[in-house]
Amino acid sequence: MRKQLIVGAAVATIAVMALSSCSTRDTSSASGAVIKKGETIGVALPAKTSQNWVLAKAAFEKSIAAAGFKADVQYAAATNTVPDQQNEVSAMVTKGDKVIIVAAQDGSQLGTQVAAAKKAGITVIAWDRNLTGTKNVDYYVAFNNFKVGVLQGNALLAGMKAKKATGPYNIELFAGSPDDANAPIFFNGAMSVLQPKINDGTLKVASGETKFAQVSTQGWLAQNAQARMTDLLTKSYSSKTAELDGVLSPNDTLGRAILTAIHAAGKPYPIVTGQDSETASIPLIMNGTQYSTIYKNTQDEAQAAVDLVTTLSKGEKPKTVVDKNNFNGKITVPSVELTPILVTKENAVATYKDNPTLEALTK
Ligand code: BGC
Numbered sequence: 001m002r003k004q005l006i007v008g009a010a011v012a013t014i015a016v017m018a019l020s021s022c023s024t025r026d027t028s029s030a031s032g033a034v035i036k037k038g039e040t041i042g043v044a045l046p047a048k049t050s051q052n053w054v055l056a057k058a059a060f061e062k063s064i065a066a067a068g069f070k071a072d073v074q075y076a077a078a079t080n081t082v083p084d085q086q087n088e089v090s091a092m093v094t095k096g097d098k099v100i101i102v103a104a105q106d107g108s109q110l111g112t113q114v115a116a117a118k119k120a121g122i123t124v125i126a127w128d129r130n131l132t133g134t135k136n137v138d139y140y141v142a143f144n145n146f147k148v149g150v151l152q153g154n155a156l157l158a159g160m161k162a163k164k165a166t167g168p169y170n171i172e173l174f175a176g177s178p179d180d181a182n183a184p185i186f187f188n189g190a191m192s193v194l195q196p197k198i199n200d201g202t203l204k205v206a207s208g209e210t211k212f213a214q215v216s217t218q219g220w221l222a223q224n225a226q227a228r229m230t231d232l233l234t235k236s237y238s239s240k241t242a243e244l245d246g247v248l249s250p251n252d253t254l255g256r257a258i259l260t261a262i263h264a265a266g267k268p269y270p271i272v273t274g275q276d277s278e279t280a281s282i283p284l285i286m287n288g289t290q291y292s293t294i295y296k297n298t299q300d301e302a303q304a305a306v307d308l309v310t311t312l313s314k315g316e317k318p319k320t321v322v323d324k325n326n327f328n329g330k331i332t333v334p335s336v337e338l339t340p341i342l343v344t345k346e347n348a349v350a351t352y353k354d355n356p357t358l359e360a361l362t363k
Pocket residue numbers: 049050052128129176180182183220250251252275276
């Protein structure tokens with residue numbers, strides 16, 4: 001992390017210098033087609049911290065090939081992750097890729113690289129995770145992240161209510177990694193539901209930790225969430241009568257880590273939320289250990305980005321939305337947003353109908 005922060009300072013300076021020379025908006029109109037059939041789309045993915053990233057490579061390769069382009073998909077390495085992704089994006093510029101799709105390891109650390117891409121006339125699309133602190137991003141394709149958080153907040157309340165009709169309920173909160181622009185949006189979405197219930201006394205957070213900075217999980221790493229949950233249990237729930245009714249978990253990987261910590265402490269499982277419909281979590285949802293997840297179909301998300309490129313290649317203007325949550329510190333990036341689906345035991349079979357791998361896990 002320390003290394004990434006140092007790089008960040010340098011990037012910020014260069015990014016500011018680069019801004020004036022770039023016009024990012026009209027890649028499609030004036031210059032006509034930005035990419036022709038047979039040309040290459042670069043896709044820079046982060047480290048494989050959750051299953052959605054593992055699935056993303058094949059999803060892009062399939063959608064890109066079907067659309068008649070060539071795919072150049074790269075992952076950031078597990079160590080030295082940010083510099084590795086910076087190098088990969090720079091290499092895509094040098095190789096002459098015509099479009100670069102980026103799911104950032106750290107959204108604030110690619111300013112220099114995307115400035116160079118724009119200078120070379122390349123269309124830059126942020127995918128799933130926004131790029132921050134730069135004007136050099138043309139589009140953002142993702143699921144509606146705020147909505148993900150709202151669904152998680154509602155699920156936490158509904159799950160606890162189904163177990164115990166009235167509160168107050170004791171909960172703890174977890175958020176994703178501060179270097180991922182999605183993490184605060186997920187959290188704000190959830191808190192838009194939970195904060196009023198904290199204010200009116202329906203929900204109690206025994207640790208007192210309710211701010212993003214207090215509840216975030218560096219690197220989205222399971223071991224960090226597990227360690228914090230263990231700590232919270234020792235500090236706030238060690239007496240036999242102290243009950244923990246629910247935990248807001250931002251994704252499945254962290255949800256399982258939280259459940260592991262709770263089990264190890266000999267406590268009953270509370271209501272725990274999630275996200276991603278990971279294959280390891282679906283059985284836990286079906287047997288009642290984890291309460292909910294979110295379905296974000298990775299193939300659909302990759303397809304949406306490739307459809308956007310196809311539209312641009314025809315010289316047409318893509319349909320985008322303005323979502324204030326996608327303000328990246330410099331611009332509100334024109335967005336293509338997909339709709340996330342909340343999944344519990346009740347609707348799992350119906351929701352995964354189109355996905356044989358996931359559906360098989362509901363049996
Ligand atoms: C993605 C989530 C994922 C998380 C951790 C987020 O940016 O939107 O789906 O669980 O990163 O990898």
